[in-house]
Amino acid sequence: MTNIQNIRVAVDAIVFGYQNNQLYVLLIQQKFGTEELYWALPGGLVQNDEALQDAVKRELKEETNVTVNYFEQLFTFGDDIKRDPRNRVISVAYFALVDPSKLTIKADSDADHAQWFKIKEVPPLAFDHNNILKKAIERLKAKLTYEPVGFDLLAKEFLFSELENLYCTILEKEIDRRNFRKKILSFEIIEETDQYAPSKSGRPAKLFKFNKLKYNKLTKKGFHFEIKFA
Amino acid sequence: MTNIQNIRVAVDAIVFGYQNNQLYVLLIQQKFGTEELYWALPGGLVQNDEALQDAVKRELKEETNVTVNYFEQLFTFGDDIKRDPRNRVISVAYFALVDPSKLTIKADSDADHAQWFKIKEVPPLAFDHNNILKKAIERLKAKLTYEPVGFDLLAKEFLFSELENLYCTILEKEIDRRNFRKKILSFEIIEETDQYAPSKSGRPAKLFKFNKLKYNKLTKKGFHFEIKFA
DNA sequence: TATATTTGTGTAAATCTTACGCATTTAGAA
DNA sequence: TTCTAAATGCGTAAGATTTACACAAATATA
Secondary structure, rough: OOOOOEEEEEEEEEEEEEEOOOEEEEEEEEEEOOOOOOEEOOOEEEOOOOOEEEEEEEEHHHHHHOOOOEEEEEEEEEEOOOOOOOOEEEEEEEEEEHHHHHOOOOOOOOOOHEEEEEEHHOOOOOHHHHHHHHHHHHHHHHHHHHHOHHHHHOOEEEHHHHHHHHHHHHHHHOOOHHHEEEEEEEEOOOOEEEEEOOOOOOOOOOEEEEOOOHHHHHOOOOOOOOOOOO | OOOOOOOOEEEEEEEEEEOEEEEEEEEEEEEEEOOOOOEEEEEEEEEOOOHHHHHHHHHHHHHOOOOOOOOOOEEEEEOOOOOOOOOOOEEEEEEOHHHHHHHHOOOOOOOHHHEEEEEEHHOOOOOOOHHHHHHHHHHHHHHHHHOOOHHHHHOOOOEEEHHHHHHHHHHHHOOOOOHHHHHHHOOOOOEEEEEOOOOOOOOOEEEEEOOOHHHHHHHHHHHHHHOOOO
């Protein structure tokens, strides 16, 4: 009855990026078993005196040289006892959104094996990582509609069309450009800058930026961000 | 560097019930340390060959003699290294909703120490369990607004006024009775029965029941349950 | 028989969403 | 230089939803 527990605790990171109308996820190449090479989510075992949050940040930094401030806990995968065929391992998955400046990986001893993949071109991953990724995408889609997380995936200053395309691409839906703009502007959480973006063709577009402070204030007053689509 | 990992994995159950316009949570009395007695959430260590889901169900059954079919994963608590002062323990918390028939605890050797508490009268709990409970309540509130989970807390056949009071009580908001009824009925996921409830005073009320099958069908077609309040 | 109490239904005004049209500003082709 | 294509920015009318209320119906009890 008083069997000693022998379960390992791991963390995995799903880090999303966005560029050129494409959603990306950060993967690492991992040796699994003797010879087979698999792509996998960054992650690893938690240390005894380490908060789960800190463990993800550390592993991500070690394996990809990418630093992320905010991770949100996604889900803990531990129902499948053989999800890692070597040992019983449960994994607490975290996801993060990074802006385009982080999409080029800085050279590093370990980071050589890290790479950004277009979400539609993700190969079969190690363990149950395809499954974890799927859940993360679902969460991202949901969050886009009820929290202003799209801005986390864009540069500080962005075009309205970029924001609009981000929603279209990730949610895989058509959006009426004019109604979308009106809706977002009505929230009064983004501001015009006096900058214009260099345009390849067509009328030059204003750059906007997200006012997080104002968003937080409004939220305290009961404001709720929400974008719905037909 | 290759330190052996020494982290225990536990599960905790937050089980909610509802009766007489009151939200209840199921707690157990737990010996902690040498003499102090604390109330705590049901739960315990996961076995080596046991799915997390199965672990919660088992612990709940063992400690309270309550059986629950569906648990939803709430959150994994593992950032505070000293949340259990004896060992490093991370806990995967699950929550469940039960109907009023389960609110009377069946006598059992271990279940003697189990008890339903009104949510407003929960004492200081062991470990970080007050914190876990807080998070569970937040989730319940959120879910009430975007999924038809209220019905899980009511008997199979219920009065409209019961449903309405459930929303008022748990969300701590006022609702316009007539608009609420209209809104819920417009979803076409609940049905009149030909039963009437015994009334103490006033016009007798029809009993309704939730048509889960129809809800599932509608959901597949893109229907989305949602109740908002001014 | 009158009163208190709770249920059941309706409707008008206000707000929000949806579906569009069109002028504006630029780059590049003719 | 002028014309065209491409993208931005703004507006408006019709439709749908939400909100705020009022009143009739059915019962138990005094």
